[in-house]
Amino acid sequence: xxxxxxxxxxxxxxxxxxxxxxxxxxxxxxxxxxxxxxxxxxxxxxxxxxxxxxxxxxxxxxxxxxxxxxxxxxxxxxxxxxxxxxxxxxxxxxxxxxxxxxxxxxxxxxxxxxxxxxxxxxxxxxxxxxxxxxxxxxxxxxxxxxxxxxxxxxxxxxxxxxxxxxxxxxxxxxxxxxxxxxxxxxxxxxxxxxxxxxxxxxxxxxxxxxxxxxxxxxxxxxxxxxxxxxxxxxxxxxxxxxxxxxxxxxxxxxxxxxxxxxxxxxxxxxxxxxxxxxxxxxxxxxxxxxxxxxxxxxxxxxxxxxxxxxxxxxxxxxxxxxxxxxxxxxxxxxxxxxxxxxxxxxxxxxxxxxxxxxxxxxxxxxxxxxxxxxxxxxxxxxxxxxxxxxxxxxxxxxxxxxxxxxxxxxxxxxxxxxxxxxxxxxxxxxxxxxxxxxxxxxxxxxxxxxxxxxxxxxxxxxxxxxxxxxxxxxxxxxxxxxxxxxxxxxxxxxxxxxxxxxxxxxxxxxxxxxxxxxxxxxxxxxxxxxxxxxxxxxxxxxxxxxxxxxxxxxxxxxxxxxxxxxxxxxxxxxxxxxxxxxxxxxxxxxxxxxxxxxxxxxxxxxxxxxxxxxxxxxxxxxxxxxxxxxxxxxxxxxxxxxxxxxxxxxxxxxxxxxxxxxxxxxxxxxxxxxxxxxxxxxxxxxxxxxxxxxxxxxxxxxxxxxxxxxxxxxxxxxxxxxxxxxxxxxxxxxxxxxxxxxxxxxxxxxxxxxxxxxxxxxxxxxxxxxxxxxxxxxxxxxxxxxxxxxxxxxxxxxxxxxxxxxxxxxxxxxxxxxxxxxxxxxxxxxxxxxxxxxxxxxxxxxxxxxxxxxxxxxxxxxxxxxxxxxxxxxxxxxxxxxxxxxxxxxxxxxxxxxxxxxxxxxxxxxxxxxxxxxxxxxxxxxxxxxxxxxxxxxxxxxxxxxxxxxxxxxxxxxxxxxxxxxxx
Numbered sequence: 001x002x003x004x005x006x007x008x009x010x011x012x013x014x015x016x017x018x019x020x021x022x023x024x025x026x027x028x029x030x031x032x033x034x035x036x037x038x039x040x041x042x043x044x045x046x047x048x049x050x051x052x053x054x055x056x057x058x059x060x061x062x063x064x065x066x067x068x069x070x071x072x073x074x075x076x077x078x079x080x081x082x083x084x085x086x087x088x089x090x091x092x093x094x095x096x097x098x099x100x101x102x103x104x105x106x107x108x109x110x111x112x113x114x115x116x117x118x119x120x121x122x123x124x125x126x127x128x129x130x131x132x133x134x135x136x137x138x139x140x141x142x143x144x145x146x147x148x149x150x151x152x153x154x155x156x157x158x159x160x161x162x163x164x165x166x167x168x169x170x171x172x173x174x175x176x177x178x179x180x181x182x183x184x185x186x187x188x189x190x191x192x193x194x195x196x197x198x199x200x201x202x203x204x205x206x207x208x209x210x211x212x213x214x215x216x217x218x219x220x221x222x223x224x225x226x227x228x229x230x231x232x233x234x235x236x237x238x239x240x241x242x243x244x245x246x247x248x249x250x251x252x253x254x255x256x257x258x259x260x261x262x263x264x265x266x267x268x269x270x271x272x273x274x275x276x277x278x279x280x281x282x283x284x285x286x287x288x289x290x291x292x293x294x295x296x297x298x299x300x301x302x303x304x305x306x307x308x309x310x311x312x313x314x315x316x317x318x319x320x321x322x323x324x325x326x327x328x329x330x331x332x333x334x335x336x337x338x339x340x341x342x343x344x345x346x347x348x349x350x351x352x353x354x355x356x357x358x359x360x361x362x363x364x365x366x367x368x369x370x371x372x373x374x375x376x377x378x379x380x381x382x383x384x385x386x387x388x389x390x391x392x393x394x395x396x397x398x399x400x401x402x403x404x405x406x407x408x409x410x411x412x413x414x415x416x417x418x419x420x421x422x423x424x425x426x427x428x429x430x431x432x433x434x435x436x437x438x439x440x441x442x443x444x445x446x447x448x449x450x451x452x453x454x455x456x457x458x459x460x461x462x463x464x465x466x467x468x469x470x471x472x473x474x475x476x477x478x479x480x481x482x483x484x485x486x487x488x489x490x491x492x493x494x495x496x497x498x499x500x501x502x503x504x505x506x507x508x509x510x511x512x513x514x515x516x517x518x519x520x521x522x523x524x525x526x527x528x529x530x531x532x533x534x535x536x537x538x539x540x541x542x543x544x545x546x547x548x549x550x551x552x553x554x555x556x557x558x559x560x561x562x563x564x565x566x567x568x569x570x571x572x573x574x575x576x577x578x579x580x581x582x583x584x585x586x587x588x589x590x591x592x593x594x595x596x597x598x599x600x601x602x603x604x605x606x607x608x609x610x611x612x613x614x615x616x617x618x619x620x621x622x623x624x625x626x627x628x629x630x631x632x633x634x635x636x637x638x639x640x641x642x643x644x645x646x647x648x649x650x651x652x653x654x655x656x657x658x659x660x661x662x663x664x665x666x667x668x669x670x671x672x673x674x675x676x677x678x679x680x681x682x683x684x685x686x687x688x689x690x691x692x693x694x695x696x697x698x699x700x701x702x703x704x705x706x707x708x709x710x711x712x713x714x715x716x717x718x719x720x721x722x723x724x725x726x727x728x729x730x731x732x733x734x735x736x737x738x739x740x741x742x743x744x745x746x747x748x749x750x751x752x753x754x755x756x757x758x759x760x761x762x763x764x765x766x767x768x769x770x771x772x773x774x775x776x777x778x779x780x781x782x783x784x785x786x787x788x789x790x791x792x793x794x795x796x797x798x799x800x801x802x803x804x805x806x807x808x809x810x811x812x813x814x815x816x817x818x819x820x821x822x823x824x825x826x827x828x829x830x831x832x833x834x835x836x837x838x839x840x841x842x843x844x845x846x847x848x849x850x851x852x853x854x855x856x857x858x859x860x861x862x863x864x865x866x867x868x869x870x871x872x873x874x875x876x877x878x879x880x881x882x883x884x885x886x887x888x889x890x891x892x893x894x895x896x897x898x899x900x901x902x903x904x905x906x907x908x909x910x911x912x913x914x915x916x917x918x919x920x921x922x923x924x925x926x927x928x929x930x931x932x933x934x935x936x937x938x939x940x941x942x943x944x945x946x947x948x949x950x951x952x953x954x955x956x957x958x959x960x961x962x963x964x965x966x967x968x
Contacts, residue, residue, distance in 0.1 A: 006105045009098055010121050012050050016043045018127040019134070040087045047094040055082045055090055058097045059169065065100055066172055070217040078165040078212070089163060092136035096173045099128055108182045126188045129177050136170035137195040142202040144255060147248055151198070164203055164212040171199050175225050178233060190237055193229060197241045200226060201258060208254035230266055235275040236282065239266060243279065263310075268320055273311065273327040273352075274334070277345045280307055300347065304412060307348040312355030321356055325366055328353045336401045337394070346405060347412040354413045368419060371406075372477075374399055375423055378430070378496065379477040386500045390483060393493035397440055404443040408450050417451040422476045424451060425467065425509040429479040432512035435487050438494060449520045457528065464532045468510045468575055478509070502786065502828065510575045514582035527592035530583050534603060534635070537576045577739045584638050593642060600642075601652065604635050608658045612665065632662075633735055636674045640732075643681040652682050670767070674732035696722060697729040704740050709749040716744070716755040723762045734767050738774050745795065746788055757795045761802045771799060772810050776817040790832050793821070797836050800843065811844055815851055822858050822875075827868035834862070834874030841878055842885040852895050860902070869913050876916050879903060880923035886930065900927060 017039045051058065059080050063072060082089045102125065106117055138151065140162055145151050174196050183189060200222050206212040207219070214222075230238045245251075246259045266272055280303050298306075311324050328349045335343045356363050377390050391399070406415050420427070431444040452460060466472055484499045517526040583589055593600050611632055643652065656679065663675040700722065703715025719737060722730040730737070741759045744752065764771045775796040779789055800807040800814055807814060818840065821833030837855070855878070862875040879899050906920035 006102060008050065009102050010124070012046060012098060013102075013121070013124040013128055015046050016128070018131050037087070040091050044087060044091050044094065047091075047098065051094060051097060055084075055093045056080075058093050059166075062093075062096055062100060062169060062173065065104070066176070068172070068221075070215065070221045071169070071172055074168060074215060074218050075165055077215075078168075080163070080165040080169060082163065082166065088135040088139060089166060092132060092166070092170065095128060095132045096136065096170065099125070099132065099177060100173065103177060103180060108180050122182055122185070126183050126185070129174075129183060130188070130192055132170075132177075133174060133192040133195045137167070137174065137192075137199040140167045140170070140202075141195075141198055142205050144205065144248060144251055145198055145202060145245070147250060148244065150194070150244070162206075164206055167199055167203055168218075171196065171203070171222070171225065174199075175228070178229070184233075189233075193233065193237050194241045194244070197226065197229065197238065198245060201245060201255065204258060205252065205255045208258075209252065226262065230269070235266075235271065236279050239263070239275050239279045242266070264316070264320065267310075268323045271327075273324060273349070274331050276310065277307060277331065277348045281345050281348075300344070301412070304348045304351045308352045308355045311352040312359060314359065318360075318362055321359065321363055322366055325353065325356055325363060325370070328356075329370055332402055332405060333398060336405070337398055347409070350405060350409055350414055351412045353406070354415055357415060367415070371403075371419060371423075374402070375426060375477055378479055378483055379426055381480055381483060381498065384480070384482055384498050386498055388498040389495060390498060391496040393495060396485075396494055396496055400440045400443050400447075403447055408443075408446050417454045420447065420451050421455075421463065422473070424448060424463065425470075425472060425476060425478045428467070428509040428512045428516070430485065431516060432509075433479075433485050434494065435491065437491065438487075440494065445516050445519055448516055449522050449525065452529070453522055453525050460525075460528055461532050461535075464513075464529055465536055467513065468533075468536065468579075470508070502826070508575060508781075508784070510579065514579045517583065518586045521588075523588040523592050526583065526586065526589050527596065530580070530589055530593075531599065531603075533576050533580055533583075534638075537580070577735060578743065580638065581736055581739055590642060601655070604639065604655065605658070607632060607635060608655065608662065612658065612661060633668075633670055633674060633732075636671075636678060637733060637736065640674070640678055640681065643678070656682050670731055670734055673728045676728060677732055697727065697733060701733075701736070701740065704744055709747060709752050712744055712747065712752050713755045716752075716759050719759060720762045723766060731766060734763060735770070737763060738771065742774070742778060742792075745791055753791060757798050760795050760799050764799045764802055768803065768810070772796065772813050775799065776813050779817055780820060786826055786829055789829060793818075793832050793836055797839055800840060805843070807840075808844060811851075814840055815844075819851075819854065819858060822862070827871055830862070830866075831868065831871040831874045834859075834871060834878055838874065838878040838881040842881040856895075856898060856902075863902070863906070869916070873913065873916050873919060876903075876906060876919040876923075880919050880926065883923050883926045883930070896927070900924070903927075 019036070019039070053061075059082075063075060082093055084090065108117070110116075141151060142162070174192065177183065178189060178193065178196065203212065203214070204219065204222060207214040226238075242259060242263050246256075246263065248255070251259075267276060311328075316324070332346060332349045335346050335349075353367070357367055381388075381390050403420070407417050407420060408414065427444055427448050431441060431448065434441045434444065452463070455463060466476070472478070482499045482501070483496060485494055485496050487494055513529065517529060520526075639652070659675050659678060659682070663672055663679075666672065696718070700715045700718035703711045703718065706712060706715070719730065737759065741756055741763070744756045744759075747753060747756070760771060760775070775792055778784065778792045779796060781789070784792075796814070796817070800810075803810075815837075818833045818837045822830055822837065824830045824833065841855070859875045859878055863872055866872050866875070879902060883899065903920040903923045907917055907924060910917045910920070
């Protein structure tokens, strides 16, 4: 059609009268109906003037416009006939034809100047389409649909027979009009789409009930029309209308089946769940377009319940449930990642996910797998290339925020926290290594505390023990040793990346427990963990005494024996001691202990009685007594902390007889000092003198615990002075000093480190065994960082040098510790162990027979297979230092030849490292000098004492001047 004809039809649109706002009440309904009838007559007259053809001719033109086989075939079977007295259908036929002429000859998508159409004409087209849908669709629906209020009040010809063939043609026409994007301005097509979808289901229902037969091809075409609306027009509007039609209370079974199938099909398609949430969230009131109903809005919780009931319907197949679970996780990620307006609807996803989780075991397994996959990048990264970024800040934030929402949201029902129990080590390690000031750290704290808080007392005890002993099940996950979390320079974002091979973090999950508990307000949980640690400390030490008694061997021969020895001799003590020391300073915990003082005192009385009975029955069992003393010392320290803060010594006074008896029986000076401090407090004598007595120690302790390096050094110096003065409070807290020294040893400041080593040297004069065993435990802790283990080894060597030859009593601990380190796969750690062995071998050379063969095997293995030159140098140095410490060659004659051969080969054949040859040459030179001295001893000078002037003949010149030497 030419443009002039389009202008003619646009002029016709301007002449027509369209419906005003349809929001009228019942009183004005009759007046509105009469006006509507007059308007129809006016519009029909104008349309017939410009289009003089009859309705049959116009229908034929309209059908030929589409050129669709299924429509022509269907209308061939069911011809369309419109009576001249049915004004509504006549008007619909004319409006269809006119609108088709307009849209087929106007390029709405073109931006060319000659193709532009005015905004007023677009508005007229929209009104015309709405008017057409009213008469061609809305008033031609199946009788069942008029049970819904949005259809009932507008049925002008209710009860008249329906013209299904014309309705089929109208559906095709409206679809053609709905494809024009410009007609959808300001949601102008919402009502049209509602009527359009209702018309499709209406004619399908008529086909199902045999009221109007449709061919299979026609049914497929109608389904494609619904899919088009879903994919290209508006998913929200489509789903809203489907749910509106599902509100039919007495709908036939066929219609209910069709609507349910359509809803489920669209729900399982891409973005189906998101569309469902958006649909119900934006339409919380009853969908009543064009009416003035004032029904109350539904609350968010009620809307979430509706969504959850739809999603977690038991009739869904397992495949459908799996699809919905994946969609919900995607929906939650989208809400958190984009911070969209849908973030307020996250409760719908969380509640739906929980309902699906409760349906069956397969859903539980799928949700577990998704959570495991989320954390797999942190525990088992696909690639471990140095510098590879595992998670960017946005990805890490999304992972933590999603976990927080899944398990910690308080507004709706969340997933059970038992799903996160296997990931507690990983979450605690992330919390420990994450810098302060980030929201993600607070979220991790909330996640972990929620998990622990939801456990029963028995479950909590098992979890805490596993965390501290690191005895995890196969499904428990930890942070990969080379995965690190570090902030950017501005301290605004976090990045997770792969560190170098030489980097190994301290992955002890228990380090974060005290800090995390103290930062939360779960005081009861803090108290429970505190009591569990107390009990576990006692159990560990008691078991340790038995293990040490059974595993007392002079020298280990095999790797299995070494592992058994280490596991029995070095249990986890320091972590528990540090945790107890940290928690006892938490004021809310003390309040909880006061409220449950009976349990605490019962535990203390039991241990005191057990200690006294052990002394009476078997005073010779030193190992068991020592372990109990360690436990008692901790408990008595904590008791003093409580007494100094409370004003209720009456509850403790029944401990006085047992403590007095213990003070008499025990040879442990530390226990005596602690009891001496406690007895005045138990007698209610906590006055200024007691406070003054402990003020110096508390001041020094506070300085050491501060973050400033110079304050730490000053505190260490104060503690050293108190140790030299044999201060009773300081001597009673030596176990605490060990824990403080180990914590401070991690400071990278060299001056702080050196003073910390001095503190260990000072402590070794008070408690030799505890210091060396604790240091050995930390040195062999493979979960700690390499740098920390190296400084612990240096501190351990300084302590051994301070003891001098007396360190022979602890040679099992020292030698087995460093020999085990010499087998380490870490190059730097292996080098450190050999270097420490060199110094130790020089000190313990007179006992070399007991460990020489194993030592020589270690050195030979390193020299023959090792690829790290500094470690090979250190291994060579061991032999040189051993020769330097030998005094009597006859005692070591069986070992000299193997040492000589090894050093000779290195000096002769080593070409890659000059320092190795130098160490070998020094050793050979020392050996040659000692052999020469042994084979060719120098003439011994005879000492003669002469007293001049006695029994000597007089010289002729008796008065002659004597030599100065003779005078002496």
